[in-house]
Amino acid sequence: MCLWLTGIKRRVLMYSLRCFLSRVGLFSKPGLLPWCARKPSDWSQPFWGIACKGNFSHVISKKCPRGQKSHKKPTHLGPHDGSWQERLADVVTPLWRLSYEEQLKVKFEAQKKILQRLESSLQMLNRVNDTITAPKSEELCCLLHPVIPSPVINGYRNKSTFSVNRGPDGNPKTxxxxxxxxxxxxIVCVQPNHLKNIPEKHNQVAQETFGNVCSHFGLISLENGWVLLLVSGGYWRELxxxxxxxxHTMAIIIFHPQKLSQExxxxxxxxxxxxxxxxxxxxxxxxxLYFQECTMTHCNHQQSPYQLLFGEPxxxxxxxxxxxxxxPDAFFQINTAGAEILYQTVGExxxxxxxxxLLDICCGTGVIGLYLARHAFQxxxxELVEQAVEDARWTAAFNGITNCEFYAGTAExxxxxxxxxxxxxxLIVAVVNPARAGLHYQVVQAIRNCRAIRTLVFVSCKPHGETTRNIIELCCPPNSAKKLLGEPFVLRRAVPVDLFPHTLHCELVLLFTR
Structure with missing residues (x-):
């Protein structure tokens, strides 16, 4: 069955820094949301302290003391025993040791801390400008609703991305x-079949089949170990x-063609x-089964088309x-059952x-807008990804929804x-659900300066970093230098929805009005 070319087997592989660096979270009245209490009961001081200090996960790997050189990577790191399984679980699912109730408490405190910092920044801006457009910090607990739990706790992911490389036992096809x-x-590659958030089907495809594909078709042995490269060797990138x-299962093999001919x-x-x-x-x-030839860290469909080898598109x-x-290239929330709760929350x-x-910015496959189309005028x-826009248009037509328009391109x-x-x-209601990098500043300017937008719902799984900057620019006093001329928005409600059990991440839904 192995058709791998003899000439390729002689190719020498070297490490690529870029490869590894590219890989290394309504309601005006109480009671309208689950867990409508102002603060969940039975708060334990240990979890309060953990959250407030920002220390949400266990130490994952020991660092070399300052001044001490790290050892070179050995070709064999020991048996693939439970310690490696736990180390991987600490990286991917750092809350896996806690009960789900305790996880929700940790996430609530994390969201509270983020909002306190945001509010402090806004109040500082307002004091400088002698205006008040944000609520006082002591009122924060009234704004932040308790975390809405995920309906599914284990095996909830509908999409998983696996890498191929040397394992702790030296197996290059891990x-x-x-x-x-x-x-x-x-850095080593560890099998994830023990992780609580990955379904059995995903592990079956990864371990029982794709591992065999790598065995049959193409990793090359070196005396100093096995490596996976982007530029000068190595073909199997990701699954x-x-x-x-x-x-139903779709598998996508990401393949670096190196110098292979089309034949x-x-x-x-x-x-x-x-x-x-x-x-x-x-x-x-x-x-x-899809196949993509990718010579970069990541390729979208426009840069390198997904090739359907067999099956349904x-x-x-x-x-x-x-x-x-x-x-294959479209964004869809990885927790389907949790996504239903998220979209219902956005709708309310x-x-x-x-x-x-309803203006749905960064709409993905358009589910939020399509779900609310029956209630809205238009x-x-x-959405940036063309395949997702095509999916949204198909979904609208199939479901008989006629008051939707979808545009492909950059929102700015x-x-x-x-x-x-x-x-x-x-009147326009804007919903934004950007990637973790946040919104482009021109998008923030357009929203801020459009007088017709009186309500804004901002959904973020990373409500810090660039997203914090977005929110400050939406809520700060007018600033002609930054072309933020419209009336500032005011944060009214914050509703965390947990789509990622066992991890530190949580979708935070923020309601702004003006």
Missing amino acids: VGYYVGTWRDGN IVRTNSEG ELYIQKEAIKEFFIKGPGAVCDLTS HIFEDLLGLKIRIS LSGVNSNTI IIGI KILPQLLKSKEDGQ
Whole structure:
């Protein structure tokens, strides 16, 4: 079955720093949300202290003392025993040792601390400008609702991304996640089949099949160990597995072609396809298998198209009464059951009605807008990934939704022009759900300066860093130097929704009005 070329086996591999660096979280009245109490009961001082100090996870790896050189990476790091499993769990799911109730307490305190810092920054700006546009810090507990728990605690991920590299036992074909640091030279790949957030199906595809693919088709042995490279050697980059609630499975193999010709690539793709159709990989019963040639840290569909080797081009998910189409490059919340709670929360906070235009910025596959379309006058979605926009349009047509428009491109280019045509007295509710990098400053300017936007719902799984800057610019006093001329927004409600049990992350839904 192995069709790997003899010439490729002689290729020498070297480490790439870039490879590793690219890999190393309504309601005006109480009672409208689950856990509507002002502060959850039975607070334990240990968890309060942990959260307030920002010390949310256990120490994952020991650092070399200052002045002491780290040892070179050995070719064999010892047996793949429970200690490695625990180290990986501490990296990927740092709250796994706590009960779920305790996890929610930790997350609540983390969100509270973030909002306190944000509010302090806003009040400092307001004092400088002798204005008051933000609530006092002692009122924060009235604004922050307790965390809405995830309906599913274990195995909730519908998408997992696995790497291929040397394991703790020296096995170069280990499929999993990285543990260790580049500085200490101890990065290894550890199998994740014990992690609480990954479903069994994903591990089956990764371990029982893709590991065999690597065995058959192409890692190369060196005397000083096994390595995976982006530039001068190494072909197997990543494996992405997507599943839906019906068990349909899409697998995407990310492959660095190095200097292979198109004929050689064709041979490899045919061999992989045969492996998953008639070989050992058939046990996974894949709905679709994609192949992407990627020479960079990450490639989208426009940079390097996903090539369908066999099966259906999409998978589908039933969500909030809609049938949603999902392409390999499209963003979709990794916790499907939790996403339903999240979108319902956004809908209640937004207060859309038949006279409202809902502007969904960074809309992904358009689920928020499509879900609220029945209540709104019009839905306008903006999304960078073209495949996701195509999915949103298909979903709207399939579900008979006719009051939606979706635009593909960067929000900073589309939004300002779009809002110019909406300054006619029509009320606009904006929903933004950006990536962890936050919103482009031109998007913030466009929202801030559009008088028709009176309500803004901001969804973030990383409500600090650039997102904090976004919020400050939305709420600060007018600033002509930054072209922030419109009336500032005021934070009214903060609702954490847990989509990521066992991790430190949480979706924070913020309601702003003006």
